[in-house]
Amino acid sequence: MNAKPEMNAQEAPCLFRQALGREFDRLPATVSDLHSVVGKHVWTGEARVTRGSSALGKFVCRMIGFPPESEQTPVSVTIERRQDAEIWHRDFGGKSFSSALTLRDDQSRGHVCERFGLLKFNIDLTFDGERLHFPVTRASLLGIPLPSWLLPRSEATEFQDDGRFNFDVMVSLPGIGKLVRYQGFLIATSQPGR
Numbered sequence: 001m002n003a004k005p006e007m008n009a010q011e012a013p014c015l016f017r018q019a020l021g022r023e024f025d026r027l028p029a030t031v032s033d034l035h036s037v038v039g040k041h042v043w044t045g046e047a048r049v050t051r052g053s054s055a056l057g058k059f060v061c062r063m064i065g066f067p068p069e070s071e072q073t074p075v076s077v078t079i080e081r082r083q084d085a086e087i088w089h090r091d092f093g094g095k096s097f098s099s100a101l102t103l104r105d106d107q108s109r110g111h112v113c114e115r116f117g118l119l120k121f122n123i124d125l126t127f128d129g130e131r132l133h134f135p136v137t138r139a140s141l142l143g144i145p146l147p148s149w150l151l152p153r154s155e156a157t158e159f160q161d162d163g164r165f166n167f168d169v170m171v172s173l174p175g176i177g178k179l180v181r182y183q184g185f186l187i188a189t190s191q192p193g194r
Contacts, residue, residue, distance in 0.1 A: 014038060015086050016125075018107045023127050028160035031132055033188060040080040040190075043165070047075045047092060047184030057176045064116055066171075066180040067092030075184055092182070118142050121152070131157040134169075149174050161185070 016035035017024045024032060034043060051061060051069045067073065073093035080087045086101045097116070104111035110125035122138040134156035139146045156169040170181040 012084070014081070015084075015101060015103055015112070018103050019110055019112050019125055020127065021107060021109075023110070026127060026129070027132060028130075030160045030163070030165035031158050034079070034158070034165050034186065037079050037081045037086055040078065042189040043077045043079075043186035044189045045075050045164075045184055045186035047073055047167075047182045049073060049092060049180065049182045050178075051180050052172070052176065052178035054176050057173065057179045060173065060176070061179050064119075065095070065097030067095045067097075067182065075186065076189075077186055121154075123154075131159040133157050152179075 014037050049067045049070045076091040078089040089098045100115045102113050104113045112123050114121045114123055118141055120140045121136045123134050124137050126133045134154055136152055136154040139151055153172045159166050164185045166185050168183045172178045
């Protein structure tokens with residue numbers, strides 16, 4: 001009997017292809033390119049960043065490391081595949097924050113998990129034919145589930161416009177309102193390991 005050779009993490013399909021299954025092939029070219037991570041990708045561009053006005057919201061933004069308000073700021077996003085995870089390092093004009101994304105369960109269901117330090121968010125990816133959406137469906141702090149009334153609201157989309165990868169991300173909290181919104185574009189700078 002011949003044993004089937006095991007596939008190592010770098011040979012396995014990229015995280016978003018695993019999560020989305022056949023839907024991945026329907027994504028706009030620039031969106032699928034950004035999420036086709038085998039080694040390490042670097043994308044650069046520009047963004048507009050706005051923040052909410054509440055003192056508590058500003059405190060939460062500082063704790064997470066969200067970028068400061070700016071009409072136009074340079075952006076760099078480095079995505080590196082490590083085993084079965086993707087490490088996302090975002091830099092907005094010198095202010096950086098990172099997260100780790102992993103597949104949450106069975107393939108082709110759109111379920112991923114994003115971890116920012118002690119916070120973990122379950123995201124159920126959906127594609128509407130034009131935009132890839134990232135709604136947060138559950139969250140936990142130190143492994144303890146947050147009640148729905150504390151669940152952050154994420155209105156995050158990725159799409160293609162004028163042949164470029166575009167993003168529009170707004171994060172808010174119940175009772176506080178908008179924390180941050182960043183909108184902009186990215187262009188591939190390097191994609192080694194593909």
